[in-house]
Amino acid sequence: MSADTLLYLPGIAGHPADSPALDALRAAGGDVVVPTIPGLDGRSGFAVPDDHLGWLVVVWDALDATGALPCPVVGASLGGMLAADLAILRPEAVTALVLLAPFGIFDEANPGLDVYALPAAERMGHLFAKGVPEPFVERFAALGPDDGPVARYLSDVAAASLLWPLGDRGHADRLHRISCPTQVLWGELDELLPVAVAASWEEHGLPVATIPGAGHLLEWDQPEAVATRITEFLN
Amino acid sequence: MGLVDQAEFHYFHFFPYTRLPPDHGERESLWVDFPNSNYDPAVGHELYNRYLQQMVLADSLGYDGLVLNEHHNTQYSMNPAPNLTAAALIPQTKSWISVFGTPPNLGYPNRLAEEYAMLDVMSGGRLKVAFPLGTGMEYWANAVNPATARARFRESIDVILRCWTDDGPQTFAGDFYTYRYLNPWPRPVQQPHPECFLVGTGSPETIELAAELGFGYSVVFIPRVAQLKVFDSYRERLAHHGHEPTPDKIAFGVFAYVAENDDLAEQEFLPHIMYFFENNLRTTARYLNPPGYVTVPEFRKRIQAADVHGTTNWDDLVAINRIVAGTPEKVADAIGGWIEEAGANRITLNLTIGDMPHWKVVKNTTLFAEEVIPRLRARKAAPKEVVA
Numbered sequence: 283m284s285a286d287t288l289l290y291l292p293g294i295a296g297h298p299a300d301s302p303a304l305d306a307l308r309a310a311g312g313d314v315v316v317p318t319i320p321g322l323d324g325r326s327g328f329a330v331p332d333d334h335l336g337w338l339v340v341v342w343d344a345l346d347a348t349g350a351l352p353c354p355v356v357g358a359s360l361g362g363m364l365a366a367d368l369a370i371l372r373p374e375a376v377t378a379l380v381l382l383a384p385f386g387i388f389d390e391a392n393p394g395l396d397v398y399a400l401p402a403a404e405r406m407g408h409l410f411a412k413g414v415p416e417p418f419v420e421r422f423a424a425l426g427p428d429d430g431p432v433a434r435y436l437s438d439v440a441a442a443s444l445l446w447p448l449g450d451r452g453h454a455d456r457l458h459r460i461s462c463p464t465q466v467l468w469g470e471l472d473e474l475l476p477v478a479v480a481a482s483w484e485e486h487g488l489p490v491a492t493i494p495g496a497g498h499l500l501e502w503d504q505p506e507a508v509a510t511r512i513t514e515f516l517n
Numbered sequence: 518m519g520l521v522d523q524a525e526f527h528y529f530h531f532f533p534y535t536r537l538p539p540d541h542g543e544r545e546s547l548w549v550d551f552p553n554s555n556y557d558p559a560v561g562h563e564l565y566n567r568y569l570q571q572m573v574l575a576d577s578l579g580y581d582g583l584v585l586n587e588h589h590n591t592q593y594s595m596n597p598a599p600n601l602t603a604a605a606l607i608p609q610t611k612s613w614i615s616v617f618g619t620p621p622n623l624g625y626p627n628r629l630a631e632e633y634a635m636l637d638v639m640s641g642g643r644l645k646v647a648f649p650l651g652t653g654m655e656y657w658a659n660a661v662n663p664a665t666a667r668a669r670f671r672e673s674i675d676v677i678l679r680c681w682t683d684d685g686p687q688t689f690a691g692d693f694y695t696y697r698y699l700n701p702w703p704r705p706v707q708q709p710h711p712e713c714f715l716v717g718t719g720s721p722e723t724i725e726l727a728a729e730l731g732f733g734y735s736v737v738f739i740p741r742v743a744q745l746k747v748f749d750s751y752r753e754r755l756a757h758h759g760h761e762p763t764p765d766k767i768a769f770g771v772f773a774y775v776a777e778n779d780d781l782a783e784q785e786f787l788p789h790i791m792y793f794f795e796n797n798l799r800t801t802a803r804y805l806n807p808p809g810y811v812t813v814p815e816f817r818k819r820i821q822a823a824d825v826h827g828t829t830n831w832d833d834l835v836a837i838n839r840i841v842a843g844t845p846e847k848v849a850d851a852i853g854g855w856i857e858e859a860g861a862n863r864i865t866l867n868l869t870i871g872d873m874p875h876w877k878v879v880k881n882t883t884l885f886a887e888e889v890i891p892r893l894r895a896r897k898a899a900p901k902e903v904v905a
Contacts, residue, residue: 326813330664332692399550399657401803428817435808435816442808443664447657 286312288516289350291341293359293382293499294397294441294474295409296322299417303501306509312516315350317341319361321440324422324433330443334451337444338367351375354516358382358501359474360444363451370459379464380512383475383498384483385445386453392478398442402434411471411497449475457486464488465515467508469496520764521853521896524862527582527615528575528882529770532568532602533797534592535872536560541796548591548800549657561595568595569602571869571878573609578886582613582645584865587620589658593797600632607640614643617716617735617768617865620651621677622669623659626694627701629673630680634705642706647735647768648674649716650723653805664809669693671726678730681710714768719747720815728754733863735768740837741855744769748859767861771852773868774842774877775884782842785877787831792871794834845888853893 290304297316304314320328320340331337341364345351352375357365362384369376397405406414422430422437444451468480470492480490491511496503538555541547572583583606585599596602603614614636621629637644650670656663672691676699679689685700705711714733717723724747727734734751736744752762760766774786802819811819834840841851856862868885869878 330809332665332668398808399803401801431820432813432816436813439664439809443662446662446664446808447660 287315287350288312288354288356289315289317289345289348291345291355291357291361291365292316292319292322293361293409294385294445295359295406295418295499296324296421296437296441298421301415301417301502302505303509303512306505307512310509310513312513315348315353317344317348319344319440321443322437324437326432326436328436328440330440334444338364338371342368342372345375352377354378354380356380356382356512357384359498360385360441360449362386363444363449363453366453366457366460367451369462369464370456373459373461376462378516379460379462380515381464381466381483381488382500382508383468383472383480384453384466385449385475386451387479387482388448388450389476389479389482392476394476394479395473397474398438398446402438405438408473409498411469411495411503415502454482454486457483457488460486460488463515465511466490467500467511468492469498469500469503470494471496471503472498472500474498519897520860520862521856522894523764524852524856524864524893525581525765526864526866526890527584527613527768528572528580529584529586529617529865529867530568530572530869531586531593531793531797531867532564532595533793533871534561534564534595537592537796544799546800546804547796548588548593548654549804551590551592553590555592564595567875568869569605569609571875571882572606574879575868575882575886576606576610576612578883579890580612580866580886582615583610584615584617586617586649588652589655591654600636603636603644604639607636607643612643613645614640615645615647617645617647617714618649620655620670621648621673622666622693623651623655623661626673626676627680627696627699630677631701631703633677633711634681634701634703637705637707637711638703642711644705644707644711645714646711647714647716647733648677653807653810654800656807656810657804662809663807665693666810667722667812674726674730678710681705717747719743719818720812721750722812724751725754727751728758728760731755731758731760733766733768735863735865737770741839745859748861752860764856764860764862766863767859768863768865769855769859769861770839770865770867771855772838772840772870773848773852773866773885773889774881775845775848775889776842776880777844779843779847782844782847786842786881789871789873789877790834790840791831797871845884845892848885849889849892849896852889853896856893 307314355365355376362381363386369379422433466483466488468477470477484490493500493504501508587599588594589597599616680701686698689696689699714735715727716735719739755762774782776782839855841848868881
């Protein structure tokens with residue numbers, strides 16, 4: 283594995299394809315490894331873990347299978363929540379951490395949009411500030427009208443099981459355990475986790491920078507800006 | 518002894534909250550997020566008393582049992598804790614009390630086993646129980662991840678059965694519920710335990726579980742024709758697991774109104790049953806189906822199925838449900854036909870529905886008891902046709 287390898291954990295909508303942001307990171311000279319997170323890929327046959335610890339075991343197995351660790355880790359959305367726990371619980375595995383609008387802390391004053399209370403067909407539109415990128419539109423279309431909705435449902439179930447009901451898994455009580463260099467980035471137009479929620483992470487000594495013109499999945503809305511921030515931080 | 522004349526008639530009450538604000542029609546859903554500021558406790562007090570009186574009346578008229586259910590965050594039902602209502606009914610009644618029921622996975626199952634045992638002991642062995650998974654809406658209202666709903670449901674039933682059938686203290690090490698000393702007091706009067714049902718909408722998993730456990734099956738909210746296939750499947754699986762598929766193991770619902778003539782019956786019934794489907798049941802697909810609540814086969818079925826929650830077309834309602842309004846003879850004919858058609862004779866009667874005023878409830882409850890049930894008890898053969 284390259285010394286410049288970084289590992290990317292995708293967000294609430296899974297990983298339909300490499301984003302322009304990942305392409306930009308690779309163009310900057312690094313390798314980006316994207317693990318397959320069971321459940322989020324929409325495949326059938328995966329039993330959703332009973333609890334958060336069960337999920338961490340599933341995710342760590344997937345991360346370890348890449349052979350990329352220890353390395354810098356970039357986690358987006360629910361992937362950010364998982365990446366934070368990796369850095370907290372396995373500090374030797376994470377040399378640097380970038381969190382893109384991570385779940386993990388619920389702010390009562392800034393509850394954001396309850397995405398699962400939206401009709402399924404409308405959810406995706408609220409994840410982005412600049413329209414739904416084509417890879418997300420097409421993600422399960424190839425499976426056909428019968429199996430495509432099922433795959434999307436299974437992916438939603440996996441993500442929702444990690445986040446239900448508030449996306450809070452007690453991170454506020456353990457963020458002080460993060461010991462590696464860390465940068466938090468947040469989209470200014472995030473509907474799910476309003477940018478004000480970033481203050482809850484900043485309170486724990488984690489530096490936050492905001493990205494204009496970006497929604498919840500900011501690396502898709504502003505790929506160049508996000509890639510530049512990540513590259514500058516890691517360098 | 519025939520199927521019809523041996524039928525059991527259990528009187529069901531939703532305990533609806535009916536004082537809705539004038540602008541409630543603007544709301545997409547009257548469940549989950551319908552603000553509880555719309556609930557007036559003074560009105561609730563009056564309704565609780567009225568509904569309890571109606572249940573006591575049904576008991577005094579000789580219905581085989583009284584049935585309660587549980588829902589949360591809704592005007593559909595003021596029974597988020599039906600065991601409390603059952604406890605209030607016990608000293609005033611003598612018939613079966615069916616709690617159909619509390620989703621066992623929404624709380625701690627040992628606690629539910631204790632409460633049901635209390636009711637069984639307090640009533641001298643008059644309790645029947647059904648375990649529902651609960652609607653999808655219950656998972657927005659309670660602190661249970663819907664993705665784990667079915668696994669928790671299965672395990673919670675195991676806990677309850679262990680509480681009732683095995684001598685304590687015992688240990689239980691489950692995925693969700695763990696006990697060092699599972700040793701609940703009291704234990705039920707009925708041995709090995711009160712008669713149990715599962716509540717289902719036709720999902721194969723629920724049918725299989727009911728059959729495996731030898732439980733009855735109480736069907737809700739699927740079209741009548743589809744129910745018949747479900748019943749056949751349940752009977753086949755029940756026999757497969759070595760349990761006799763007797764007609765009383767299947768419970769199905771009937772909406773009925775009895776009056777002096779057919780026109781008057783429809784005229785008096787229609788506004789309230791329409792109120793029930795248009796208002797009490799008004800919710801949305803997203804609340805019905807929180808992520809993980811349904812299995813993949815059920816998900817496939819639901820994205821293709823008609824939604825009866827909030828349906829307003831009368832013809833569709835009659836086609837989907839067992840609804841009849843008319844003279845005692847007409848109502849008896851319809852119900853007798855449905856019993857024969859289903860091969861099942863545990864009837865859950867919805868004689869009070871929606872915003873039906875007290876006088877209509879009393880009239881309908883009384884006429885059904887005095888004019889319809891005796892007609893059905895007197896029957897030995899199948900009626901000529903089903904009248905809907």
